[in-house]
Amino acid sequence: MPDATERSILITHQVGLHARPSVKLTKLAKSFDADIRVRGEGAEDWVDAKSIVRVMGLKLRMGTTIFFKADGPDATQALEALVGLVERDFDEHAA
Amino acid sequence: MSMRPERTFPAQVASEGLAIGRIALRRMRSLAAIAKGTPEEEVTRLEAACLAAASQLERLIGLAEEEAAAILEFQSALLADDELIDPVRQRIAGGEAAAAAWQQVLDGQMADYQVAEDEYFRARALDLADLRDRVVELLAGGAENDVVVERGAIYVGADLAPSRFLELDWGSYRGGAVVRGSSAGHVAILARARGIPLVVGLAATESMLVDGAEAILDAESGRLIQDPSAETRARYQRRAAEREAEAKLHATHLGKPALTRAGERVLTYINVDDPRALPAVDPENCDGVGLTRTEFLFSGEGGLPGEGRQFAAYKALMQWARGRPVTIRTLDAGGDKPIPGLTPDGESNPFLGLRGLRLSLARPDVFRVQLRALARASVEGDLKVMLPMVTRPQELEQTRALFQAVVLELAAEGIAASLPKLGMMVEVPAAALNIAAFDADFFSIGSNDLVQYVTAAGRDCESVRDLYDPLEPGVLELIHRVVQHGKLTGREVSLCGDMASDPRYLPALLDTGLRAVSVAPARLARAKALIAAYG
Numbered sequence: 001m002p003d004a005t006e007r008s009i010l011i012t013h014q015v016g017l018h019a020r021p022s023v024k025l026t027k028l029a030k031s032f033d034a035d036i037r038v039r040g041e042g043a044e045d046w047v048d049a050k051s052i053v054r055v056m057g058l059k060l061r062m063g064t065t066i067f068f069k070a071d072g073p074d075a076t077q078a079l080e081a082l083v084g085l086v087e088r089d090f091d092e093h094a095a
Numbered sequence: 096m097s098m099r100p101e102r103t104f105p106a107q108v109a110s111e112g113l114a115i116g117r118i119a120l121r122r123m124r125s126l127a128a129i130a131k132g133t134p135e136e137e138v139t140r141l142e143a144a145c146l147a148a149a150s151q152l153e154r155l156i157g158l159a160e161e162e163a164a165a166i167l168e169f170q171s172a173l174l175a176d177d178e179l180i181d182p183v184r185q186r187i188a189g190g191e192a193a194a195a196a197w198q199q200v201l202d203g204q205m206a207d208y209q210v211a212e213d214e215y216f217r218a219r220a221l222d223l224a225d226l227r228d229r230v231v232e233l234l235a236g237g238a239e240n241d242v243v244v245e246r247g248a249i250y251v252g253a254d255l256a257p258s259r260f261l262e263l264d265w266g267s268y269r270g271g272a273v274v275r276g277s278s279a280g281h282v283a284i285l286a287r288a289r290g291i292p293l294v295v296g297l298a299a300t301e302s303m304l305v306d307g308a309e310a311i312l313d314a315e316s317g318r319l320i321q322d323p324s325a326e327t328r329a330r331y332q333r334r335a336a337e338r339e340a341e342a343k344l345h346a347t348h349l350g351k352p353a354l355t356r357a358g359e360r361v362l363t364y365i366n367v368d369d370p371r372a373l374p375a376v377d378p379e380n381c382d383g384v385g386l387t388r389t390e391f392l393f394s395g396e397g398g399l400p401g402e403g404r405q406f407a408a409y410k411a412l413m414q415w416a417r418g419r420p421v422t423i424r425t426l427d428a429g430g431d432k433p434i435p436g437l438t439p440d441g442e443s444n445p446f447l448g449l450r451g452l453r454l455s456l457a458r459p460d461v462f463r464v465q466l467r468a469l470a471r472a473s474v475e476g477d478l479k480v481m482l483p484m485v486t487r488p489q490e491l492e493q494t495r496a497l498f499q500a501v502v503l504e505l506a507a508e509g510i511a512a513s514l515p516k517l518g519m520m521v522e523v524p525a526a527a528l529n530i531a532a533f534d535a536d537f538f539s540i541g542s543n544d545l546v547q548y549v550t551a552a553g554r555d556c557e558s559v560r561d562l563y564d565p566l567e568p569g570v571l572e573l574i575h576r577v578v579q580h581g582k583l584t585g586r587e588v589s590l591c592g593d594m595a596s597d598p599r600y601l602p603a604l605l606d607t608g609l610r611a612v613s614v615a616p617a618r619l620a621r622a623k624a625l626i627a628a629y630g
Binding site for chain 2: 014015016018019020022023026027048051052053054056057059061
C-alpha cells in the first residue's frame with residue numbers, strides 16, 4: 001500500500017489491548033471501507049484491523065505504541081477514528 | 096395415564112426441592128455416533144452451529160454483568176471472524192468432519208494464548224475453550240437448544256455445564272436430573288443459590304428414559320420417578336402443597352430484618368458462590384455478604400485470574416451490596432476443591448493437607464495477586480477479608496504483614512488501596528480451642544469443615560454419615576466458646592455452612608448465643624422464618 005496513510009499512538013489503557021478494547025477496535029475498523037492494518041511496536045507484521053483473531057493475537061500491553069495504516073476512500077477518517085478510540089482509552093474508565 | 100409401569104432412578108441430591116412435570120430428555124449420544132457427511136454437508140452443519148452459538152451468546156450477553164459480557168462479546172466477535180472460520184472450512188474441504196476440524200483450529204489458537212507472557216492473555220485460552228465446547232455441543236446436539244420447552248419440564252441429560260445451566264429458561268424448567276456431576280460441583284452450587292431442584296449421579300441410561308413422560312423429581316430424598324402411579328402422584332402432590340405453603344410462609348419474612356420471638360436481632364448474610372447468581376438477589380433482603388467463595392474465579396483450567404480480573408469481580412460485589420459489609424474469603428483451594436497447577440497432587444489425605452491459607456502462604460506469588468486486588472476493592476465499601484483454614488496465630492500475623500506490604504506497594508504505585516478488616520474462619524479445632532490467641536477482627540465459623548474435623552467423620556463418607564452430626568455436643572461446645580469469646584471482646588462471630596439454614600440445626604446454634612448467620616440466597620427466607628419462630 002504505497003499511498004497508505006499511517007498514524008501511531010501509545011496505548012495508555014490500564015490493561016492494554018485486551019478483549020473488550022480489541023472488540024471495540026475491530027468493530028470500529030469494520031465500519032470503514034478502507035483496508036486497515038495494524039501492528040504493535042517492535043513487530044514487523046501488519047495485520048488486518050478488522051479481524052479479532054489478528055488484533056487479539058498481537059497481545060499488546062499498556063505502554064506499547066500501536067501503528068495503524070489505511071488505504072481506501074475513507075482512510076483518513078478511519079485513522080482519525082481509530083486513533084481517537086485509543087486516545088480515549090477505548091471509552092472505558094480505568095478503575 | 097401412561098401404560099408404562101412406574102420406574103424409579105436413584106440419584107444424589109445436589110439442590111434440595113421437589114418438581115412434578117414431564118421429562119425433557121436432552122440427547123445423550125456422543126459425537127462419535129454421528130455419521131460424517133460430505134464436505135458440503137459438514138460446512139453447512141458448521142455454519143448452522145456457529146450461527147446458533149452466536150445467537151446463544153447474544154442472549155447471554157444481555158443477561159451477563161459487565162465483566163462477563165466483555166468476555167462473551169469477545170467470543171461472539173471470534174465467531175464472526177473469517178480469519179478463524181476459514182481455516183476450519185479448509186480442513187473440512189480436506190475431508191475432516193466439522194467437529195474435528197473446528198476443534199483442531201480452536202486448539203491451535205488456544206495453544207498460542209497458553210504460551211503468552213501476559214497472564215491476562217493466557218487466561219483467554221479459557222474463553223476459546225468455552226467457545227470450542229459450545230459449538231461442539233451444538234454440532235453434537237443439532238438445533239435442539241432452540242426447542243421451546245413446555246412449562247414444567249424437568250431437564251434430564253448426561254451433563255449440565257455451568258454456562259448451559261445459566262442459559263436455560265428456569266421459568267419453564269422446574270428442575271434437573273443429570274447422570275454426571277457431583278453435589279459439590281459448580282452447577283450444584285448455582286442451583287442451590289437459585290433454589291432450583293437438582294439431582295446428580297442419576298442411575299439411568301438414555302434407553303431407560305422416555306422423553307415427554309410424566310415424572311417426579313424428588314430432590315428431597317434423591318430420585319427421579321418416571322411414569323408415577325396414581326398413588327405415588329397423589330403422595331407427591333400432597334408433599335408439594337406442603338412445601339408451597341411453607342415457602343409462602345417463609346416468603347413473608349424475606350423483606351424484614353430477622354428478629355427472634357424475643358425481639359433479638361440476628362444478622363442474616365448471604366453466601367456468594369458465583370456472582371452470576373447475584374442479579375436475582377435483592378440486597379435489601381440481607382445484611383450483606385457473609386461469605387464469598389473466590390474459587391469461582393480460579394475454577395477454569397489453565398491460567399489463574401490476574402489482579403485486574405479479580406479486582407473487577409470484587410468491585411462488582413461491593414457495588415451490588417450498596418454499602419453493606421461484604422466478606423470475601425481468600426482462595427480456599429485443596430481438600431475437595433482441587434485447582435490444576437496450584438493444589439498438590441497425590442496427597443494421601445487432602446482434607447488434612449496443603450489447603451486454604453496454608454496453600455496461599457506456600458504460594459506467595461499467587462496470594463499477593465489476590466491481596467492486591469482485595470486491597471484495591473477495600474476502598475469501594477465495607478470489605479471484610481476472611482482467611483480459611485487458619486490453625487495458628489502466626490498464620491494470621493504473617494498474612495497481615497503481607498497485606499500491609501501490598502497496601503504500601505499500591506500506594507507507592509499511586510493506586511488507591513486500603514487495608515480491610517481481617518478475619519478468619521474457625522474450622523480447625525486447634526484454632527477453636529485457642530481462639531483467644533487470635534487477633535482477628537472477626538470470626539466466621541465454617542460449620543461444614545468444623546463438624547468433619549471434630550467428629551473425625553468425612554462429610555462425603557456414606558458409612559460414617561451418622562457420626563457427621565452438627566449437633567454433636569463437642570461441636571456445639573466449640574461454637575459456644577467462640578461465640579462467647581466474640582461477645583467478651585467485641586468481635587463479630589458469624590456462621591456460614593449448611594447448618595445455618597437447616598431447621599434441624601438453627602435453633603441449637605441460636606442457643607449457643609450466635610447472632611449472625613450466612614446462608615445461600617435461596618435459603619434466606621427460610622432462615623429468617625426459623626429465626627422468627629425461635630425463642
